[in-house]
Amino acid sequence: xxxxxxxxxxxxxxxxxxxxxxxxxxxxxxxxxxxxxxxxxxxxxxxxxxxxxxxxxxxxxxxxxxxxxxxxxxxxxxxxxxxxxxxxxxxxxxxxxxxxxxxxxxxxxxxxxxxxxxxxxxxxxxxxxxxxxxxxxxxxxxxxxxxxxxxxxxxxxxxxxxxxxxxxxxxxxxxxxxxxxxxxxxxxxxxxxxxxxxxxxxxxxxxxxxxxxxxxxxxxxxxxxxxxxxxxxxxxxxxxxxxxxxxxxxxxxxxxxxxxxxxxxxxxxxxxxxxxxxxxxxxxxxxxxxxxxxxxxxxxxxxxxxxxxxxxxxxxxxxxxxxxxxxxxxxxxxxxxxxxxxxxxxxxxxxxxxxxxxxxxxxxxxxxxxxxxxxxxxxxxxxxxxxxxxxxxxxxxxxxxxxxxxxxxxxxxxxxxxxxxxxxxxxxxxxxxxxxxxxxxxxxxxxxxxxxxxxxxxxxxxxxxxxxxxxxxxxxxxxxxxxxxxxxxxxxxxxxxxxxxxxxxxxxxxxxxxxxxxxxxxxxxxxxxxxxxxxxxxxxxxxxxxxxxxxxxxxxxxxxxxxxxxxxxxxxxxxxxxxxxxxxxxxxxxxxxxxxxxxxxxxxxxxxxxxxxxxxxxxxxxxxxxxxxxxxxxxxxxxxxxxxxxxxxxxxxxxxxxxxxxxxxxxxxxxxxxxxxxxxxxxxxxxxxxxxxxxxxxxxxxxxxxxxxxxxxxxxxxxxxxxxxxxxxxxxxxxxxxxxxxxxxxxxxxxxxxxxxxxxxxxxxxxxxxxxx
Numbered sequence: 091x092x093x094x095x096x097x098x099x100x101x102x103x104x105x106x107x108x109x110x111x112x113x114x115x116x117x118x119x120x121x122x123x124x125x126x127x128x129x130x131x132x133x134x135x136x137x138x139x140x141x142x143x144x145x146x147x148x149x150x151x152x153x154x155x156x157x158x159x160x161x162x163x164x165x166x167x168x169x170x171x172x173x174x175x176x177x178x179x180x181x182x183x184x185x186x187x188x189x190x191x192x193x194x195x196x197x198x199x200x201x202x203x204x205x206x207x208x209x210x211x212x213x214x215x216x217x218x219x220x221x222x223x224x225x226x227x228x229x230x231x232x233x234x235x236x237x238x239x240x241x242x243x244x245x246x247x248x249x250x251x252x253x254x255x256x257x258x259x260x261x262x263x264x265x266x267x268x269x270x271x272x273x274x275x276x277x278x279x280x281x282x283x284x285x286x287x288x289x290x291x292x293x294x295x296x297x298x299x300x301x302x303x304x305x306x307x308x309x310x311x312x313x314x315x316x317x318x319x320x321x322x323x324x325x326x327x328x329x330x331x332x333x334x335x336x337x338x339x340x341x342x343x344x345x346x347x348x349x350x351x352x353x354x355x356x357x358x359x360x361x362x363x364x365x366x367x368x369x370x371x372x373x374x375x376x377x378x379x380x381x382x383x384x385x386x387x388x389x390x391x392x393x394x395x396x397x398x399x400x401x402x403x404x405x406x407x408x409x410x411x412x413x414x415x416x417x418x419x420x421x422x423x424x425x426x427x428x429x430x431x432x433x434x435x436x437x438x439x440x441x442x443x444x445x446x447x448x449x450x451x452x453x454x455x456x457x458x459x460x461x462x463x464x465x466x467x468x469x470x471x472x473x474x475x476x477x478x479x480x481x482x483x484x485x486x487x488x489x490x491x492x493x494x495x496x497x498x499x500x501x502x503x504x505x506x507x508x509x510x511x512x513x514x515x516x517x518x519x520x521x522x523x524x525x526x527x528x529x530x531x532x533x534x535x536x537x538x539x540x541x542x543x544x545x546x547x548x549x550x551x552x553x554x555x556x557x558x559x560x561x562x563x564x565x566x567x568x569x570x571x572x573x574x575x576x577x578x579x580x581x582x583x584x585x586x587x588x589x590x591x592x593x594x595x596x597x598x599x600x601x602x603x604x605x606x607x608x609x610x611x612x613x614x615x616x617x618x619x620x621x622x623x624x625x626x627x628x629x630x631x632x633x634x635x636x637x638x639x640x641x642x643x644x645x646x647x648x649x650x651x652x653x654x655x656x657x658x659x660x661x662x663x664x665x666x667x668x669x670x671x672x673x674x675x676x677x678x679x680x681x682x683x684x685x686x687x688x689x690x691x692x693x694x695x696x697x698x699x700x701x702x703x704x705x706x707x708x709x710x711x712x713x714x715x716x717x718x719x720x721x722x723x724x725x726x727x728x729x730x731x732x733x734x735x736x737x738x739x740x741x742x743x744x745x746x747x748x749x750x751x752x753x754x755x756x757x758x759x760x761x762x763x764x765x766x767x768x769x770x771x772x773x774x775x776x777x778x779x780x781x782x783x784x785x786x787x788x789x790x791x792x793x794x795x796x797x798x799x800x801x802x803x804x805x806x807x808x809x810x811x812x813x814x815x816x817x818x819x820x821x822x823x824x825x826x827x828x829x830x831x832x833x834x835x836x837x838x839x840x841x842x843x844x845x846x847x848x849x850x851x852x853x854x855x856x857x858x859x860x861x862x863x
Contacts, residue, residue, distance in 0.1 A: 094551055097626035104630060108637035115641055115653045116584050123580035123648035124289035124316035128227040130281075132236045139281035145576055146499070147282030150275045153492045153502045154250075155430025156509015158437070159265065162286050163317055163646055164726035165583070166511055167433055169412050170263035171808045172727050175321040177242055177287035179805035182325040184238035185213055210325060217326045218313060220292045229288070243280040250276045261415035262810035264429035271495040286579075289316040289648070291326055318654065320646035320723055321804035330723050333651045337658035338720035344659050345714065348666035352631070369685045370614035378757055381457045383467035383537075388758050388847075389475055390450030391751045395840045397443035397482070402836055404436040406829055412813075412822050431493045434507065434514050435486060440739055441512060441594060442482060447747030448598055449474075449530055452560060454754045455605055456537035459553060459612070464536045471533065477526045484522075485515035503575040510582065512590045513570050520570045531564035548618030549611055552625055556604035562597035569593065580648035587643040594743070596636050600629050602746050606698065609753055615688070635663030642717050646726065654719055661717045665710050690756065693769040697749035700777055704741025712737055712784075724799045728807060730792030737784050745776075748839065755846065763851040765842050772838035779832025786824040794818070 130139040157166030160173050186198035189209050195201050198209065221230045231239070249256045252267040260267065270276045293313035314331045322328055407418065408429065416424040453471050457463050491497040492506030502508075505516040515523075534557070535542075541553050569588035573581060607621045641649075641657030649657075688695075712734040716725045725731065752769075794817075799807035806812055 094622055094626065097623065097630065098551070101626060101630050101633070104633055105637070108633065111656065112637055112640060115638075115656060116581075118650050118653055119584050119644060119648060120578070120581055122294065122316075122650045123578050124285075124294075125222055125224075125227070126285070126578065127222060127229045130229045130231065130284075133230055133232050136236070138231070138236060138239060139284065143278050143281040144285050145282075146275070147278035147280065148579075149499045149502065149575070150270055150279045151282055152509030153495070153497070153499060153507055154269055154509075155428070155434060155493050155507060156514075157511040158433045158509070158514070159269075159430035160263070161727045162579070163290065163583075164320065165647075166727070167430070168727065168729060168732065168808075169429065169813070170265065171805065171810075172321065173283045174286040174290050174317075175323070175805040175808060177246075177283045178291050178321070178323055178328075179325070179803065180242045180245065181235075181238050181284075181287065182213055182217065182291075182323065184241045185216065185234060186210070186325070188234060188237060189213075210327075214326050217291050218293050218315070220295050222292075222295065224295075239284060243277065243284070246280045246283060247273065247276045250279060259810055262814050264411040264415050264424070266416060266424035266428045268495070269428075275499075290321060291315060291323070291328065316648045317646040318649065318719075318723075320726070322724060322799055323805065324803050330720055333654055334645075334719040334723055337655050338718035340655075341658040341662040341718045345662040345665055348635075348663050352666055371685075371687075373687045373690060374612060374614055375757055378458060379461070380757065381463040381467075383463060383471045383533075384454050384457050385758065386468050386471040386475075387450045387454045387754065390446055390453070391755060391843065393475070393478070394443050394447045394450070394747065394751060395843055397439050397446065399836055399840060401436055401439035401443060402829075402833055404432050404439065406833075408432045408436050409822065409825055409829070413819055428493055431490060434489055434493075437512060438485075438514055440744070444739075444743045444747040445594075445598070446478060447751050448601065449478075451605060451750040451754055452530065452534045452601070453537075454757070455608065456534045458757065459549075459608060460538055460541045462537055462540045464539075467533065467537060470529065474526055474529050474533065477522070477529075481515075481519055481523050481526065485519040488516050488519070489514065510586050512594075513586050517571075520567075524567050524571065527564040527567050531560055534560050548622070549608060551622045552604055552607050552611070552618070555625060555629065556601060556608065559597050559601035559604060563593065563601060566593045566597055583644060583647045587640050591640045591643060592637065596633070598743070599632065602750065603628060605750060613688075613691075615685075631666065632664075635660050635666065639664040642719075642722070645719050645722055658717075658719050662714070665714045665717075690764075691753070693764075693766065693773060694749050694752040694756065696773055697745050697752060700745045700773070701742055701749065703777075704737055704745060704780075708734060708737025708741040724796055724804070725792070727804075728792050728795040728799065729788050730796060733784055733788040733792055736788065737780065741780055748776075755843065759846040759850070762846055765845050768838045768842040768845070772835045772842065775831050775835025775838060777835075779828045779830070779835055782828030782831060783825055784828075786828060787821050791818060791821050 126141060126144065128141045129137055131137055151162075156162075160167055160170030160176075162172070163174055164172060166172075183198065186206075186209050189212070190196075190198040190201055190205075193201070193205070195205075198206065201209070216232065216235060222228070223230070245256070249259060249263075249265070250268075250270040251273070257267075260269075270279055292315055294316045314333075315328065318334065319328045319331050322330075407423070407427065410418055411424075411429040411432070416422065453474075457467070488497065488505040489507045492502050497506045503516065504518045508514055508516060513520075538553060538557055541547070541550065542557060544550075567589065569585050569592070572585040572588075604625055607616070607625045610616045611618045611621045638656050638660035641653055642661035643657075645654050645657060712730075716722050716730055716734055756764075795807040795812070798812055812818070
């Protein structure tokens, strides 16, 4: 059996096993999810919340932006608090104060240390004891707790309205006045927030209705809540359970073992050195025939630049809200573009412009590889482009109407704002995008078909891998369609991370790796046999950790210990191939220096090297910083999360999108003179700006929040009291230098592309060296 066939068999076996385990893990998450009660009542039988109230409250939360305004169970925005942690802390304080007043003190803080300790013990038992009845599907709370719930609910009703008493807090949270339009919806919202806090603070019940007790002989039970004791809340003794400590340690061992194994493989496979390879004397792509459909892809890269520039502008607006709250230099911006909307569009555009760059690359590269222009291919490329524009404009319009409370809850799920970060667009627009991706799959597949069905060639395996990744990209977006409007949050989170992790971080990366390998083989820089083995091996290594590594996003959404163990172990393996990313960067740099005509591809290759760098830093170091269960217990939803998000999403996928776009533009406008000073400015400004943003703002704020969360609890680290301190304001303003440099880089890139079509200059190439129409 050939080495290539063995690798294909290994990849297929790996994927079957990994996805089987991932589906099993999903069933365990669904089984262990916190129950949704039919009603919440007091011990005397008074109704506090019905299931309808809680479900309606969730719809209200989604319509105002959901995870884009604060977070739930740690997933979402960072300016407003985590509503689950905030409610849990406020309810605990309200109960302690109530008991203290009954003992004659002004508040809990006025009591002595011994009395406070006694009340905390009483509070722990009151809040952590699970009173959910499986038969009646009812949660029963004491009269004292019901009083505390009413106090916290009144605070939220005031906060989400326009009450002057909470005006300063709304400004600190970057919330507009009347975030929720009606008093009925505000009250329902409190029901949803209470349920998420209840799940985070009460012990999980087994299938037999008994608490899961993690205990040692001679000690009191140490029980795990539905969210594995997240968030850290000292008042009710929410601390990391033993399983988080154990599997965090094992994740480090898995990481070290994986790095050692990959190092041994690299040493063995490169022991004999590389076989000498003769490079072409001229650019093989210079003779490439540009078909009508390939030329039609140019508009995709124009759209990439437009979306990228708008995303940067919205990022600046979103960051500014953290210091002014509701205004922008005196202008009441929140009344027209609320924070939750600017952040929605900012995060959504990040995925959209990168995805459009890769979609355009697929449509360009497929006919280039096969030399085949199917009938109506150009029409399909143009039709898909128009559809993408409609999806962007339509979904953004619906989200504006939703957040401004002008759409109504009955239409929000389908046409407004779903509230799930990175999956915000309404279900109608998700279906439309799914159909668009299916069309993209058809267009790429039919252009590649002559190669796929033709005789065996040196590059057929790479083209096959590229096609399979295209199929996966088209079909795996369907994960966004797996939940409904009232699907349990734990189930939604499971499928949402299929979309965010597997679709964006998994199959798009395989697609990009295959495309880059094909580009280098077609340029004659790498032997096809070598590239085939390298690409298949890299895909196996990445998928070995990538598929089950999805579970590291799900530690605290109603996850049993077995799923935590899998997520910790395999997310550590995700970092393994990144530890040796320097070899890939060095090899790519050598290819760029191998022959004089490769200077035409100098800047696309440098952007590709930047991908390797940020893969190591953003995805590797900053990713593993938050991946182990114990780390994420304290860091989830703090600024260390966007530290990883920004450096990995733009540093890896954004840089990769730019590199692929530049390769395509070299073909589309290959006969034109390239303004290399503009590209040089763009490259260095984008990289330096991203580094400044990470090091001057996100890393120091995140570190300060981490220390606060460990010492005082998670709610404090996300509170207005902590986030409105002068030092935090200063660090937020420190984003200005990095953002400014980064914006200069984006503008330079746009200027470079514009000049390729507006007042271009031809290169001094012989006629035979120009791309042919």
